[in-house]
Amino acid sequence: QLVESGGGLVQPGGSLRLSCTGSTSDFSRYSVHWYRQLPGREREWIAYSNPDGTGTYANSVKGRFAVSRDAARNTVSLQMDNVKLEDAAVYYCNQGSIWGQGTQVTVSV
Numbered sequence: 815q816l817v818e819s820g821g822g823l824v825q826p827g828g829s830l831r832l833s834c835t836g837s838t839s840d841f842s843r844y845s846v847h848w849y850r851q852l853p854g855r856e857r858e859w860i861a862y863s864n865p866d867g868t869g870t871y872a873n874s875v876k877g878r879f880a881v882s883r884d885a886a887r888n889t890v891s892l893q894m895d896n897v898k899l900e901d902a903a904v905y906y907c908n909q910g911s912i913w914g915q916g917t918q919v920t921v922s923v
Contacts (some may be wrong), residue, residue: 816907821917824897832892834907834914842885844910850893850903851916857906863890875901897921 820832835848848861861868862879869881880893890907902921907914 816914817834818905818907818914818917820891821905821919823920823922824894825923826897826899826921827915828897830894830897830919832894832905832917832919834890835851836888836890836909841888841909842883846890847882847908848881849906849908850901850919852903858903861892894919905908 815837818832820830824829824830825894834848839853843865844866845857846863849857849859850874851857858872859917860875861879863883864870866871866902867883871879878894882891882893883889884891892905894901897919902915902919904916906916
């Protein structure tokens, strides 16, 4: 099971930190992906967290978003900085065939 948290309202240019917490003992051994989705649109891949904590990013978020891991808390975080209007979406984390329930990010002045 994966549980996302940290979504909410943020102004353009602001920051938000999302978290994805896993319930299995081997959560930290595997990569975790972050996706986002707007209503009526396909789910968009945006970032990938390697087990060593390094990340790979889609061009749309590169330089603004960063992934990190806290193995002790079984958590992968997505730090969102310099948020833009087009970042508004439901954000999901994914590991293998497991998906979280999503957390809403709203961007508004």
